[in-house]
Amino acid sequence: MPRTDFPAGALVMLILRVLRNGDLHGYAIAQRIRLLSEDVLQVEEGSLYPALQRILVNGWAKARWGSSETGRRVRFYKLSAAGRKQLEAEVLRHQAATVAIAAVLRDA
Amino acid sequence: MLVRRIWYLLNRRRLERELDEEMAAHRGRMCPEDQARFGSALRLREESRDAWGWTWLDALSQDTRFACRILRRAPGFTAAIVAVLGLGMGVALTAFQVFNILVLRPLPVRSPENIFVLQRRGPDSLSSALSYPEFEFIRGHNRPLAAVFAQTSNQVQIGRDAELRADARFVSSNYLVELGARTACGRLLTPDIDGQPGAAPAVVLGHGFWQRHFGSNPGVVGRTIYVGGRPASIVGVAVSGFHGIGWSAVDLWIPLEQHSWFFPGSDLFRNVSKHPLRVFARLRDSFTTATAEESLRPLVAEFRRIYPGSVGASQWLECVPAGHAVRIGLRDYQVVMFFGALVVLVLAVSLSNAGTLQLSCALARSREISIRCSLGAGRSRVLRQLVTEALLVTFVATAAGLLLSYWGTRAILLSLETPLAAMSGFDHRSVAAVIVLSLCSAVLFGTAPAFQISSGRSGSNRLRGFLIVTQVTASCVLLIVAGLHVRGLQHVLSAPLGFQYQDVVAIDPAFGTQGYSPERTRLALSLLLPRVQAVPGVRSASLCVMPPLGYDFWIEGIRATSGQYVMAHANAVDPNYFQTLRIAMVSGRVFRPGERDAAIVSQSLALKAWAGENPLGRQLEDGKVVVGVAANARTMALRDGEAVEIYFPFDAADRQVTKALLLVRTAGAPRIHLPAIRSAVSSADHQLFQYDLLTDKFERITEGTRKGAAAVGIIGLLTLGIAATGIGGLLSHAVSQRTREIAIRATLGARSGDIVKRLLAQAMIPVSVGLVVGAAAGYAASSFMKHQIYGIGRLDPAAYVAALCLLLAAAAVAAISPVRRALQVNPVDALRHE
Numbered sequence: 001m002p003r004t005d006f007p008a009g010a011l012v013m014l015i016l017r018v019l020r021n022g023d024l025h026g027y028a029i030a031q032r033i034r035l036l037s038e039d040v041l042q043v044e045e046g047s048l049y050p051a052l053q054r055i056l057v058n059g060w061a062k063a064r065w066g067s068s069e070t071g072r073r074v075r076f077y078k079l080s081a082a083g084r085k086q087l088e089a090e091v092l093r094h095q096a097a098t099v100a101i102a103a104v105l106r107d108a
Numbered sequence: 109m110l111v112r113r114i115w116y117l118l119n120r121r122r123l124e125r126e127l128d129e130e131m132a133a134h135r136g137r138m139c140p141e142d143q144a145r146f147g148s149a150l151r152l153r154e155e156s157r158d159a160w161g162w163t164w165l166d167a168l169s170q171d172t173r174f175a176c177r178i179l180r181r182a183p184g185f186t187a188a189i190v191a192v193l194g195l196g197m198g199v200a201l202t203a204f205q206v207f208n209i210l211v212l213r214p215l216p217v218r219s220p221e222n223i224f225v226l227q228r229r230g231p232d233s234l235s236s237a238l239s240y241p242e243f244e245f246i247r248g249h250n251r252p253l254a255a256v257f258a259q260t261s262n263q264v265q266i267g268r269d270a271e272l273r274a275d276a277r278f279v280s281s282n283y284l285v286e287l288g289a290r291t292a293c294g295r296l297l298t299p300d301i302d303g304q305p306g307a308a309p310a311v312v313l314g315h316g317f318w319q320r321h322f323g324s325n326p327g328v329v330g331r332t333i334y335v336g337g338r339p340a341s342i343v344g345v346a347v348s349g350f351h352g353i354g355w356s357a358v359d360l361w362i363p364l365e366q367h368s369w370f371f372p373g374s375d376l377f378r379n380v381s382k383h384p385l386r387v388f389a390r391l392r393d394s395f396t397t398a399t400a401e402e403s404l405r406p407l408v409a410e411f412r413r414i415y416p417g418s419v420g421a422s423q424w425l426e427c428v429p430a431g432h433a434v435r436i437g438l439r440d441y442q443v444v445m446f447f448g449a450l451v452v453l454v455l456a457v458s459l460s461n462a463g464t465l466q467l468s469c470a471l472a473r474s475r476e477i478s479i480r481c482s483l484g485a486g487r488s489r490v491l492r493q494l495v496t497e498a499l500l501v502t503f504v505a506t507a508a509g510l511l512l513s514y515w516g517t518r519a520i521l522l523s524l525e526t527p528l529a530a531m532s533g534f535d536h537r538s539v540a541a542v543i544v545l546s547l548c549s550a551v552l553f554g555t556a557p558a559f560q561i562s563s564g565r566s567g568s569n570r571l572r573g574f575l576i577v578t579q580v581t582a583s584c585v586l587l588i589v590a591g592l593h594v595r596g597l598q599h600v601l602s603a604p605l606g607f608q609y610q611d612v613v614a615i616d617p618a619f620g621t622q623g624y625s626p627e628r629t630r631l632a633l634s635l636l637l638p639r640v641q642a643v644p645g646v647r648s649a650s651l652c653v654m655p656p657l658g659y660d661f662w663i664e665g666i667r668a669t670s671g672q673y674v675m676a677h678a679n680a681v682d683p684n685y686f687q688t689l690r691i692a693m694v695s696g697r698v699f700r701p702g703e704r705d706a707a708i709v710s711q712s713l714a715l716k717a718w719a720g721e722n723p724l725g726r727q728l729e730d731g732k733v734v735v736g737v738a739a740n741a742r743t744m745a746l747r748d749g750e751a752v753e754i755y756f757p758f759d760a761a762d763r764q765v766t767k768a769l770l771l772v773r774t775a776g777a778p779r780i781h782l783p784a785i786r787s788a789v790s791s792a793d794h795q796l797f798q799y800d801l802l803t804d805k806f807e808r809i810t811e812g813t814r815k816g817a818a819a820v821g822i823i824g825l826l827t828l829g830i831a832a833t834g835i836g837g838l839l840s841h842a843v844s845q846r847t848r849e850i851a852i853r854a855t856l857g858a859r860s861g862d863i864v865k866r867l868l869a870q871a872m873i874p875v876s877v878g879l880v881v882g883a884a885a886g887y888a889a890s891s892f893m894k895h896q897i898y899g900i901g902r903l904d905p906a907a908y909v910a911a912l913c914l915l916l917a918a919a920a921v922a923a924i925s926p927v928r929r930a931l932q933v934n935p936v937d938a939l940r941h942e
Contacts, residue, residue, distance in 0.1 A: 027134045027138075030134075049130070049156045050155040050156045057160055068133070070137070072137075073129065074133045
């Protein structure tokens with residue numbers, strides 16, 4: 001299956017979603033998304049870090065320094081309460097949009 | 109959110125480092141083929157930083173740094189623009205600040221917002237002052253009013269020998285307490301002590317008076333001071349900065365309840381037809397001005413019942429906010445608007461001139477700007493850069509303007525002799541005005557040129573021409589206004605008054621204020637006059653009722669042949685009057701002693717009322733017969749162009765006798781003879797006598813016109829200078845733009861006259877448009893000023909011609925250097941350059 005471009009705006013939602021299962025660092029976030037989407041969604045690393053900064057500035061996640069499994073100093077992102085709420089809101093909005101799009105595709 | 113953003117801003121160096129480290133770690137984990145996809149670390153960092161939302165700040169600081177460099181590189185240009193803008197803003201801010209302090213700013217007293225002046229208002233009448241009985245009546249029945257207090261001002265002589273004159277304010281004994289005054293030493297006036305009948309006469313000194321005449325000695329409390337010859341004890345000194353309600357300085361605070369001690373025989377307490385008191389009130393919480401006025405209505409009716417005829421049937425008491433130094437009415441608004449318009453003109457000149465400067469500087473940079481554009485700077489980016497520069501210049505100019513306005517405001521307030529000068533600092537209104545003004549200036553002077561340049565069009569000559577028209581128009585109006593002022597002043601100073609005021613002393617015995625009865629006055633006068641006439645050095649002495657060169661007037665309507673009435677300034681004078689003031693008799697004679705039913709008219713009046721007929725022997729409506737015609741003299745009609753005056757005999761039997769005024773002509777400088785005159789009258793009740801030299805009076809009465817002419821003149825000349833530099837700038841820009849054209853013309857054999865003509869044509873159009881529009885606007889302004897300033901005619905040719913000539917001369921001077929440059933263009937050099 002070919003790698004697909006990322007739907008706009010969805011990246012933040014996906015990052016928040018994978019962070020819900022535990023704290024991750026940047027590389028791990030990208031890997032996890034790629035893994036879960038069965039290689040379809042390729043996180044463009046170039047867009048990962050701006051998105052992470054936006055998440056931090058908005059207070060949806062907190063960052064702390066730790067060491068990775070390979071022993072490098074990396075930054076772990078931890079979902080905050082505000083981030084949890086944001087995630088729920090975005091998922092709902094996304095689902096509504098998906099349902100609507102599907103309806104149009106089906107009946108048009 | 110905002111807090112977090114600011115935190116990001118403050119810690120961004122560290123955060124950037126962390127981001128770099130994090131991304132490096134990420135990159136390290138990737139396989140080599142993917143690493144290439146990661147992209148430039150620099151670009152990523154930029155994009156990540158965008159998420160923090162501070163890019164604009166970076167751009168701003170970059171713009172500002174760049175603007176600073178640009179402005180520093182051209183210090184002359186920057187200084188010129190700052191000076192021009194600063195001047196305009198200084199004038200505007202000064203005007204606002206004076207208005208603010210006098211009209212907008214609450215007085216430094218307790219709760220100024222709840223002070224109202226009570227005025228008696230009728231359908232077509234307004235009395236802003238009330239009588240003492242009315243004040244007392246209101247004070248006794250003050251249901252809607254939380255407090256009632258009153259003031260009235262008097263000039264008094266201080267000291268046992270009346271060596272000092274002071275401005276006393278008689279105030280109800282609760283006044284100082286109500287206004288929250290505090291004392292530097294001693295106590296305030298209080299109703300419990302000073303308001304009681306039979307209380308010991310007490311005086312509180314004003315702070316300035318205490319400093320000037322008592323050397324700030326706290327030991328004065330308890331001492332005796334002679335006010336109008338009557339002893340009173342000083343009980344306290346008010347703090348500096350307290351001057352009650354109004355804008356003038358107060359030397360002494362005296363309890364109104366003790367008025368009769370200082371003016372024995374005064375009928376202030378009983379007289380309902382005299383209205384000397386300004387009565388103030390504080391409203392109770394539950395009342396608005398409307399409900400208070402409503403509940404005061406029955407009070408007025410009741411007062412009318414007790415004192416029939418004292419108050420008109422349809423009059424009511426009006427509550428008007430009074431917590432400001434000056435309360436301006438409808439008529440004053442016109443004056444304020446007029447000065448506001450002048451200020452706007454000054455601003456227009458300075459802004460449009462700064463605009464021209466900005467334009468020429470930026471055009472000189474068009475190469476730089478086109479390079480920036482070709483390097484990928486968008487139009488908005490270039491625009492932002494130019495606007496930033498304008499803002500920066502405005503910022504510096506605002507600082508200069510603030511400095512200027514601080515001194516200007518102080519100077520104006522000091523010349524008004526108001527204690528408010530000590531409070532000429534800035535408040536929130538001033539700050540708002542400064543911000544609005546500087547933003548407007550930045551937009552007006554910076555934005556238009558910036559748009560013009562960033563759009564890359566070369567049509568800037570039209571904008572430039574428009575800016576020149578603005579400058580010329582505005583400075584033309586200002587010069588005409590200034591010219592009219594100067595002409596008015598000239599008129600006041602040089603137009604013959606028709607009498608000699610030099611060497612005349614006016615002595616006001618103030619019998620009326622002292623409460624003299626007509627009988628007592630007659631007695632005093634019969635002793636006084638011979639004594640003064642006997643003083644060596646006194647040429648002649650005379651009695652009259654209206655002071656020459658005064659502000660008061662007495663107007664009589666004289667029936668003319670046509671049946672209409674001619675309004676004439678009237679005075680009652682004794683036979684010596686004409687000799688004392690050196691007014692010649694044209695025909696007829698002066699009054700005979702004891703004569704009653706006679707009148708003397710001025711030549712102007714005779715001409716106006718009975719042109720072509722013999723005025724002598726004419727009977728006036730009240731039976732008086734014209735016995736003489738005096739040469740035209742403007743003894744009272746200083747502010748009228750024509751000396752339409754009429755004189756009636758000073759009649760000792762008349763009720764007016766208590767208004768008697770003594771005029772004394774001395775041989776030579778009157779100041780030398782003043783002590784002798786003083787001692788000659790010393791045995792009479794002289795404590796309240798006021799001595800005034802007519803020369804001083806003349807100075808005082810023309811002072812306002814003089815100061816006004818000076819101020820407007822200075823402003824007019826400054827704007828003229830600014831406009832001239834603008835015209836010079838326009839021309840020299842034209843020369844540098846057209847060097848090649850001029851060179852080609854010169855090579856092809858054009859004579860220098862042609863070149864100059866073509867060059868000047870470019871400046872002549874905007875200048876002449878400006879002159880025409882300016883002259884028209886000046887005409888409009890002068891028709892307004894005609895009513896405000898004495899001696900100003902609507903079409904005073906001298907003022908217009910002078911203004912136009914000055915502007916043309918300034919334009920010509922400004923043109924000299926560019927024209928010379930154009931003539932010196934060396935065709936070979938000029939063409940080789942291209």
